[in-house]
Amino acid sequence: MAIPDLIGSSERFQAVLDDVRVVAGVGCSVLLQGETGTGKEVIAHAIHDSSSRQTGPFVGLNCAAIPAALLESELFGHEKGAFTGAIAQTIGRFQAAHGGTLFLDEIGDLPLELQPKLLRVLQDQQYERLGSTRTLRADVRVIAATNQDLSRMVEQKTFRADLYYRLSVFPISLPPLRKRKEDIPSLVHYFNRRFSRQMGKSIDQVPDGVMDILKAHHWPGNIRELQNFIERSVIVTQGPVLSPRITELNLLMQAVVSAPPQTLSDAERAHILGILKETNWTVGGPDGAAARLGVPRTTLIGRMQKLGISSRPSGLRLASSRNASQLLAS
Numbered sequence: 214m215a216i217p218d219l220i221g222s223s224e225r226f227q228a229v230l231d232d233v234r235v236v237a238g239v240g241c242s243v244l245l246q247g248e249t250g251t252g253k254e255v256i257a258h259a260i261h262d263s264s265s266r267q268t269g270p271f272v273g274l275n276c277a278a279i280p281a282a283l284l285e286s287e288l289f290g291h292e293k294g295a296f297t298g299a300i301a302q303t304i305g306r307f308q309a310a311h312g313g314t315l316f317l318d319e320i321g322d323l324p325l326e327l328q329p330k331l332l333r334v335l336q337d338q339q340y341e342r343l344g345s346t347r348t349l350r351a352d353v354r355v356i357a358a359t360n361q362d363l364s365r366m367v368e369q370k371t372f373r374a375d376l377y378y379r380l381s382v383f384p385i386s387l388p389p390l391r392k393r394k395e396d397i398p399s400l401v402h403y404f405n406r407r408f409s410r411q412m413g414k415s416i417d418q419v420p421d422g423v424m425d426i427l428k429a430h431h432w433p434g435n436i437r438e439l440q441n442f443i444e445r446s447v448i449v450t451q452g453p454v455l456s457p458r459i460t461e462l463n464l465l466m467q468a469v470v471s472a473p474p475q476t477l478s479d480a481e482r483a484h485i486l487g488i489l490k491e492t493n494w495t496v497g498g499p500d501g502a503a504a505r506l507g508v509p510r511t512t513l514i515g516r517m518q519k520l521g522i523s524s525r526p527s528g529l530r531l532a533s534s535r536n537a538s539q540l541l542a543s
């Protein structure tokens with residue numbers, strides 16, 4: 214997988230990058246924890262690429278994607294005849310990653326019975342292939358990742374405590390996108406540039422009204438969800454203004470309005486966005502949002518500015534348009 218540039222100037226994301234720099238310089242295991250789509254795999258690559266192992270291999274294994282019965286052989290390899298169907302000697306991921314980094318994704322799905330074997334390699338750098346008594350040495354840095362709560366799994370005895378402590382010598386928690394919303398505009402521009410270039414388009418404007426909705430959304434699928442949204446938007450855009458489909462924008466707005474608010478200003482922002490949606494973004498006048506909210510127009514505009522809602526994403530009134538560009542760029 215190609216390593217994209219890492220985007221994010223928020224304090225939380227910069228703290229992650231500081232950890233990456235620190236841990237890259239030492240050889241210890243790393244545990245990356247974070248919701249789906251927060252960037253665990255790209256951060257694993259970044260650690261490898263900035264470490265002294267950068268010229269060695271980067272080998273990945275998704276513990277959830279391999280049937281439990283085959284995982285041991287995938288990790289450690291096997292000798293010819295070690296089990297039915299073992300027709301030739303096969304090296305495992307530890308051997309393939311020798312001198313480099315082994316990325317064990319979805320580590321929470323590693324079967325309990327295999328956990329002591331992984332612990333042994335981490336502690337003594339020693340293992341055997343299935344069907345062999347010869348001990349091999351592993352010169353491998355392990356980076357494990359999970360979106361599960363491993364400490365809770367330890368309490369519930371579905372993950373071994375000794376392995377957990379060994380893996381989490383250096384834990385890094387990747388913040389969900391909704392906890393670093395200030396990074397959304399730069400991510401939007403970055404993905405827009407990337408996909409526009411790929412598709413031979415020259416889209417260089419993102420309407421404020423679109424950006425407001427993207428900033429307000431909670432992004433349960435995190436950066437991957439945002440990336441997919443921008444890719445779809447670039448596909449349907451004609452001309453220089455990024456124009457997501459209005460139906461998709463409406464779905465996001467609905468999610469914003471119905472998601473459990475996090476702070477008082479989130480609640481206020483969601484409520485105002487909900488009313489603006491109902492009034493087709495009309496602020497003033499007898500049917501406008503200000504009247505609905507029972508406040509003077511200038512008061513509402515002031516609140517909107519404070520909450521980072523643009524007062525002029527005009528055009529959302531043209532509800533019959535198929536495409537948001539006509540709505541938001543007008």
Ligand SMILES: Nc1ncnc2c1ncn2[C@@H]1O[C@H](COP(=O)(O)OP(=O)(O)OP(=O)(O)O)[C@@H](O)[C@H]1O
Pocket residue numbers: 217218219220221247248249250251252253254255256360436437440
């Ligand atoms: N800081 C970032 N800047 C730019 N792109 C990013 C960043 N972080 C993640 N991405 C992109 O977001 C997508 C999801 O990242 P990644 O696959 O690393 O997430 P993950 O945490 O491993 O997700 P999952 O738990 O679902 O496997 C990828 O396409 C990646 O390139």
Ligand SMILES: [Mg+2]
Pocket residue numbers: 253254318
């Ligand atoms: Mg991943």
